[in-house]
Amino acid sequence: MSTTTTEVLEKEIETHEFHKELTVADRCDCNAQAFFIVVAYGQDLYYCNHHFRKYETKLREVSTYISDQSDKINVKPSQSSPD
Numbered sequence: 001m002s003t004t005t006t007e008v009l010e011k012e013i014e015t016h017e018f019h020k021e022l023t024v025a026d027r028c029d030c031n032a033q034a035f036f037i038v039v040a041y042g043q044d045l046y047y048c049n050h051h052f053r054k055y056e057t058k059l060r061e062v063s064t065y066i067s068d069q070s071d072k073i074n075v076k077p078s079q080s081s082p083d
């Protein structure tokens with residue numbers, strides 16, 4: 001007699017890089033620097049502040065996760081130009 005153990009398959013949580021820090025290399029469609037990661041339709045979408053605000057209502061409806069890194073907008077890399 002064989003018993004089949006039906007193990008409850010632990011659903012693996014997709015590990016997107018949610019805590020990924022956006023860099024200057026991450027761009028919105030408009031080519032501006034992205035400050036928001038919106039996870040929707042299984043994709044990570046990158047938005048600049050302007051376009052995120054523009055589509056915010058819709059994005060919040062369809063997204064499963066939003067990473068708001070807009071606080072970085074005011075954080076400029078230290079510039080060492082003594083003007």
Ligand SMILES: [Zn+2]
Nearest residue numbers: 028030048051
């Ligand atoms: Zn944009």
